[in-house]
Amino acid sequence: MTVQNSKKATIYDLSVLSGASASTVSAVLNGSWRKRRISTETAEKILSLAKAQRYTTNLQARGLRSSKSGLVGLLVPVYDNRFFSSMAQTFEAQARLRGLSPMVVSGRRDPEEERRTVETLIAYSIDALFIAGVTDPDGVHQVCARAGLPHVNIDLPGKLASSVISDNRNGAEVLTSAILRHAAQGGALVPDDVVLFGGHDDHASRERITGFHAAKNAFFGIESENDIEITGYSPRMTELAFERFFAREGRLPRCLFINSSINFEGLLRFMGRHDETVFNKIVAGCFDYDPFASFLPFPVYMAKPNISAMLEKGFELLEAAPVHPVVTTIEPQLIPPRTALEGPLDDIRDPVPASRIPASTS
Amino acid sequence: MTVQNSKKATIYDLSVLSGASASTVSAVLNGSWRKRRISTETAEKILSLAKAQRYTTNLQARGLRSSKSGLVGLLVPVYDNRFFSSMAQTFEAQARLRGLSPMVVSGRRDPEEERRTVETLIAYSIDALFIAGVTDPDGVHQVCARAGLPHVNIDLPGKLASSVISDNRNGAEVLTSAILRHAAQGGALVPDDVVLFGGHDDHASRERITGFHAAKNAFFGIESENDIEITGYSPRMTELAFERFFAREGRLPRCLFINSSINFEGLLRFMGRHDETVFNKIVAGCFDYDPFASFLPFPVYMAKPNISAMLEKGFELLEAAPVHPVVTTIEPQLIPPRTALEGPLDDIRDPVPASRIPASTS
DNA sequence: CATTTTTGCACAATCGATGGTGCAATAACC
DNA sequence: GGTTATTGCACCATCGATTGTGCAAAAATG
Numbered sequence: 009m010t011v012q013n014s015k016k017a018t019i020y021d022l023s024v025l026s027g028a029s030a031s032t033v034s035a036v037l038n039g040s041w042r043k044r045r046i047s048t049e050t051a052e053k054i055l056s057l058a059k060a061q062r063y064t065t066n067l068q069a070r071g072l073r074s075s076k077s078g079l080v081g082l083l084v085p086v087y088d089n090r091f092f093s094s095m096a097q098t099f100e101a102q103a104r105l106r107g108l109s110p111m112v113v114s115g116r117r118d119p120e121e122e123r124r125t126v127e128t129l130i131a132y133s134i135d136a137l138f139i140a141g142v143t144d145p146d147g148v149h150q151v152c153a154r155a156g157l158p159h160v161n162i163d164l165p166g167k168l169a170s171s172v173i174s175d176n177r178n179g180a181e182v183l184t185s186a187i188l189r190h191a192a193q194g195g196a197l198v199p200d201d202v203v204l205f206g207g208h209d210d211h212a213s214r215e216r217i218t219g220f221h222a223a224k225n226a227f228f229g230i231e232s233e234n235d236i237e238i239t240g241y242s243p244r245m246t247e248l249a250f251e252r253f254f255a256r257e258g259r260l261p262r263c264l265f266i267n268s269s270i271n272f273e274g275l276l277r278f279m280g281r282h283d284e285t286v287f288n289k290i291v292a293g294c295f296d297y298d299p300f301a302s303f304l305p306f307p308v309y310m311a312k313p314n315i316s317a318m319l320e321k322g323f324e325l326l327e328a329a330p331v332h333p334v335v336t337t338i339e340p341q342l343i344p345p346r347t348a349l350e351g352p353l354d355d356i357r358d359p360v361p362a363s364r365i366p367a368s369t370s
Numbered sequence: 371m372t373v374q375n376s377k378k379a380t381i382y383d384l385s386v387l388s389g390a391s392a393s394t395v396s397a398v399l400n401g402s403w404r405k406r407r408i409s410t411e412t413a414e415k416i417l418s419l420a421k422a423q424r425y426t427t428n429l430q431a432r433g434l435r436s437s438k439s440g441l442v443g444l445l446v447p448v449y450d451n452r453f454f455s456s457m458a459q460t461f462e463a464q465a466r467l468r469g470l471s472p473m474v475v476s477g478r479r480d481p482e483e484e485r486r487t488v489e490t491l492i493a494y495s496i497d498a499l500f501i502a503g504v505t506d507p508d509g510v511h512q513v514c515a516r517a518g519l520p521h522v523n524i525d526l527p528g529k530l531a532s533s534v535i536s537d538n539r540n541g542a543e544v545l546t547s548a549i550l551r552h553a554a555q556g557g558a559l560v561p562d563d564v565v566l567f568g569g570h571d572d573h574a575s576r577e578r579i580t581g582f583h584a585a586k587n588a589f590f591g592i593e594s595e596n597d598i599e600i601t602g603y604s605p606r607m608t609e610l611a612f613e614r615f616f617a618r619e620g621r622l623p624r625c626l627f628i629n630s631s632i633n634f635e636g637l638l639r640f641m642g643r644h645d646e647t648v649f650n651k652i653v654a655g656c657f658d659y660d661p662f663a664s665f666l667p668f669p670v671y672m673a674k675p676n677i678s679a680m681l682e683k684g685f686e687l688l689e690a691a692p693v694h695p696v697v698t699t700i701e702p703q704l705i706p707p708r709t710a711l712e713g714p715l716d717d718i719r720d721p722v723p724a725s726r727i728p729a730s731t732s
Numbered sequence: 733c734a735t736t737t738t739t740g741c742a743c744a745a746t747c748g749a750t751g752g753t754g755c756a757a758t759a760a761c762c
Numbered sequence: 763g764g765t766t767a768t769t770g771c772a773c774c775a776t777c778g779a780t781t782g783t784g785c786a787a788a789a790a791t792g
Contacts, residue, residue: 016517018778029742034779044781045740062516067493068439069778071430072747079494086459088713093455097448100476109490111473114462128471131429132441154424155378244716276661276710299638300662348638351450354606380748391772396749406751407770431748434777 017061025061026054037065071133079134080108083126083148085117085141085241089269090298091313094351095140095162098316102323108135117241119144123151130155136326138162138319139169158329160322163313165211170334172321174313176212179340180219180295183311184265186342187293188227190307191263194289199228205237205249205275206267213238213267216295220265239271246274254282260290269296295340299348307345314338379423387423388416399427433495441496442470445488445510447479447503447603451631452660453675456713457502457524460678464685470497479603481506485513492517498688500524500681501531520691522684525675527573532687532696536675538574541702542581542657545673546627548704549655550589552669553625556651561590567599567611567637568629575600575629578657582627601633608636616644622652631658657702661710669707676700 019033026033028050035041036054057063071077082099084092096112103110111129115122122142129137130151140162142148149168152159161171184202191197204220207213217236224232237253239245254260266272272294279287290306297312317338325334343349381395388395390412397403398416419425433439444461446454458474465472473491477484484504491499492513502524504510511530514521523533546564553559566582569575579598586594599615601607616622628634634656641649652668659674679700687696705711 020778030779031743031781032741034781035741038780040781045738047740050740064489064493066434066495066778067490068430068433068495069747070780072428072434072749073778073780075747077430087449087462088452088456088459090450090452093458094450096455096458096474097450097476100449109494110475112458113472114459127426128429131426132471133428133430242716243710243712273661273710276665279665280708280710298662299635300660300666303638303641303666304662305665305667346642348605348635348642350605354604382748392748393750393773394771397751397771400750402751407768409770412770428748431777432750434779435748435750437777 016066017058017063018066019063022054022057022061022063026050026057028054037063038070075133076135077133078107078109079111079129079132081126081129081134081137082110082112083122083129083137083139083142084112084114085143086114086270087112089273089296091269091296091315092141095315095319097351099138099319102316102319106323115142115148117143119147122148126151130157136160138322139164139166158326160325162318162322163212165335166333168333170325170330170336172318172325172336172338173212174311174318174340175337176215176295176340177219177222179311179313179342180216180265181223182219182342183293183295183309184220184223185227186309186344187263187265187291187307188223190309191291194262194291197227197262199224199230199232199235201261202232202263202265203235203237203253203261204265204267206239206241206246206271207236208238208240216265216267239267239274241268241270243270243273243277246271247277248274250275250278251281254278254286260286262290264290264292266292266294269294269298269301272296272298272301297343297349299351302343302345302347309345310343310347311340312343312349313340378428379420379425380428381425384416384419384423384425388412388419390416399425400432437495438497439495440469440471441473441491441494443488443491443496443499444472444474445484445491445499445501445504446474446476447505448476448632449474451635451658453631453658453677454503457677457681459713461500461681464678464681468685477504477510479505481509484510488513492519498522500684501526501528520688522687524680524684525574527697528695530695532692532698534680534683534687534698534700535574536673536680536702537699538577538657539581539584541673541675541704542578542627543585544581544704545655545657545671546582546585547589548671548706549625549627549653549669550585552671553653556624556653559589559624561586561592561594561597563623564594564625564627565597565599565615565623566627566629568601568603568608568633569598570600570602578627578629601629601636603630603632605632605635605639608633609639610636612637612640613643616640616648622648624652626652626654628654628656631656631660631663634658634660634663659705659711661713664705664707664709671707672705672709673702674705674711675702 019030022033023030032046033054035044035046036051041051080103087093100110113125115125122144126148137152137157137159139148139159145161145164145166146168159169161169163173164171202224221232237249239249287306293309295311297310301308321336381392384395385392394408395416397406397408398413399420403413442465449455462472475487477487484506488510499514499519499521501510501521507523507526507528521531523531525535526533564586583594599611601611649668655671657673659672663670683698
C-alpha cells in the first residue's frame with residue numbers, strides 16, 4: 009500500500025500526488041488550512057496521502073522559514089546527579105506538554121563552555137532557554153540578550169533575567185533545625201559540633217549559609233562563627249575539606265550541613281577512606297534530594313527543591329514575558345531520613361508479568 | 371566598534387559589508403575557501419568582519435541545505451538515575467569531541483512514546499541515533515530504517531542494527547560470586563538465601579539470570595530454582611515483590627541480586643517501611659553503579675557498565691557502518707562496597723577559594 | 733441576467749546557507 | 763606578443779516549508 013520510498017516525502021511529493029499546489033499541501037499539513045479556505049475534501053485527501061506516504065514535516069525547513077524551531081533549551085552544569093537529572097526529566101515532560109522539543113545541555117561549570125554551548129543552541133534557533141546552575145549567569149545572559157533569546161534562570165538569582173529560585177534561606181534554616189533537633193537527642197551540642205560544608209561565593213550558598221546561621225543562632229542563643237567550609241561544587245575539594253577537618257579535629261562534626269548532593273559525593277569519598285565508626289554519631293543535612301543518600305548508615309535529612317513547580321513557573325514567566333525581571337521563590341521540601349520518594353519514573357507504564365518464573369537453564 | 375544589531379548577521383549582511391558575494395562569504399566561513407581558491411586576503415577580511423558582527427552560522431539553514439544537521443540523538447528510557455544520566459553526560463562529551471551536538475531524549479519505556487520521540491528527532495534531521503534501554507528496539511529500528519538514519523543500540527541486543535552491550539552474563543556471574551563469598555563469611559548459605567529481584571523478559575535480564583545461576587550453581591553444586599522475582603523496571607513493582615517475599619518468608623534473603631538501580635529504588639521503598647534490623651545481615655549485588663548506593667548500611671557490590679567504552683565503540687560502529695549488524699560486548703567492572711568512584715564531574719574545573727571564611731551575619 | 737461575494741486554490745517570494753558552474757583578470761609559457 | 767593555465771570570485775539553483783497576494787470559478791444577491 010505504501011511506497012517504501014527510501015527518501016522522505018516532502019510537500020512537493022504530496023503536491024504532485026494530490027494534484028494540489030505545494031502551498032495548499034503545506035496549509036493542510038500545518039493546520040492553517042481552514043484559515044486559508046481549503047475545502048475539507050481537499051484537506052482530507054491530502055491528509056490521507058500524507059499518512060500513506062508517512063510524511064513528516066522537515067522541522068529544519070519550517071524553522072528556517074518561520075525563524076523559530078520549536079526547541080527549548082535547558083542548560084545545566086552536569087547531568088549526573090539526581091537533582092539535575094531529575095530536572096532534565098521534568099523539563100522534558102513539561103516541554104513536550106507544551107508542544108516543544110527539549111534540548112538539554114551541560115556547561116560543566118566552565119564560563120567559556122557555558123557560553124559556547126548556549127551559542128550552539130542559538131545557532132539552532134532555539135525559542136527559549138532555561139538556565140540552571142551555571143557559573144556565570146551574566147555571561148550567558150548577555151549571549152542570550154544579543155540573540156534576542158527569551159530566557160529564565162532556574163535556581164539562580166538573576167539580576168538581568170527573570171528567575172525562579174528555591175527558598176534557600178528558609179530551606180536551609182528548616183534543614184538545620186531538623187538536624188540540630190535530631191542530634192540533640194544524642195547528647196548536648198555545642199556550636200562547634202555543627203558545620204557547613206560545600207558551596208561557593210554564589211547567591212544560593214550565601215542564602216543557605218544565612219539560613220544555617222539563623223537556625224544555629226536560634227538554637228544556641230549565640231552568634232556562630234568559623235563553621236563554614238567552602239569547597240566549591242566539586243567532590244574532590246569537598247573530600248579534601250573533610251580530610252582537613254578530620255586531621256585537625258580527629259572526628260567529624262556531629263552535625264553536618266552539606267551544601268549539595270555534589271558536595272555529598274565528596275563526603276562519600278571521605279567515607280570510603282575511613283572506618284564506619286567515624287560516622288556512628290553524625291547527623292547530616294543536605295540541600296538536595298537523592299533517594300539512596302536518604303538511606304545511608306547515619307540519619308540524612310534532605311531539602312528537596314520543588315523542581316516541577318520551578319520549571320512550571322519558568323514556562324509561565326516565558327509566556328508572560330514581564331518587562332522587568334521578576335524573582336519567584338519556591339519552598340523546598342524537608343525530607344526526613346529513610347525516605348524514598350516517588351519520582352518521574354513512577355509515571356512510567358511498565359508491563360509487568362506475574363511473579364516468579366522458573367529457573368532458566370544456563 | 372561592533373554594531374549592536376538586534377537581529378543576527380547573515381552571510382548576506384557580511385556580503386554587503388565586505389563587498390564579496392554571499393557564496394564567497396559562505397565558503398570563507400565554513401572553511402571550504404581554500405578549495406574554492408578564495409584569496410587569503412579576502413578570507414581574512416571576511417573573518418574579521420564576521421567576528422566584529424558576531425556572526426554565527428544558522429545551523430537550520432545549513433542543515434536544510436546540506437541535509438544533515440550536526441545533531442546526534444541519544445534515546446534513553448529515563449534520565450533520573452545514575453546509569454542513564456551518566457550516560458547522557460558521557461555522550462554529550464563524546465559527541466562534542468566529534469563536532470556534533472548531542473540531543474538526549476527519553477522514551478519512558480513506552481513503545482509508542484519511543485517511536486514518537488525518535489520521529490521528532492528525525493524531523494530535525496539528526497545525523498545518527500544511539501538507542502539505549504528502550505522497550506521496543508525493533509519498533510525504533512524500523513522508524514530509523516525508514517528514514518535511512520544510522521543508528522546503534524547501546525546496552526541492548528540488536529538483531530537489526532549493530533549493538534554494544536555489557537557482558538551481562540559474565541558481569542552477573544562475577545557479581546553473584548562476590549556476594550556469595552561475602553555472605554558466606556556470615557555463616558553457611560543455602561540456595562534459598564540467594565534471590566534475584568527485578569528485570570524483565572528482555573535480553574539483558576535473561577543474560578544476567580543465566581550468569582546469576584551459573585555462579586550459584588558453581589557455589590552450591592546444584593541447580594537452583596525458584597529464585598527469581600521478575601518485577602519489570604519499575605520501583606513500585608520491585609517494592610511489591612520485596613513486600614511479598616517478606617510477607618511469605620518473614621525476612622529478606624541474605625543474598626540479594628538486584629537487576630538494576632531502578633529496581634534498587636524499589637528496595638529503598640521497602641526499606642522505608644521496615645526496621646533497620648531487617649537489613650542487618652543482608653548482602654546486595656546490583657547491576658549498575660550508584661555512589662550513594664555503595665554506602666548503604668549493608669554491603670552493596672555493584673557491576674558498573676563501562677559507559678564510555680560502550681559509547682566510543684558506538685561512534686566507531688557508526689563511522690565504520692558495517693554491512694551486517696555487529697554485536698560488541700564490553701566487560702562491566704565489579705565495584706566493592708563503600709566505593710565512591712570519580713566520574714565525569716571530576717573533569718570539571720572549579721575555581722575554589724581557600725578554606726574557612728568568616729561567619730556571615732544573618 | 734448582471735453584479736457582487738464568497739470559495740478554493742495557485743503563484744511566487746522568502747528564510748540562510750551550500751556548491752556546481754562559468755567567466756573575467758592575471759600569470760605563466762613558448 | 764599570443765596562447766594556455768591559473769587565480770579569484772560571482773551567479774544561481776537548491777534544500778523544504780511558510781505566507782502574502784491574486785485570481786478564476788461558483789454562489790449569492792437584486
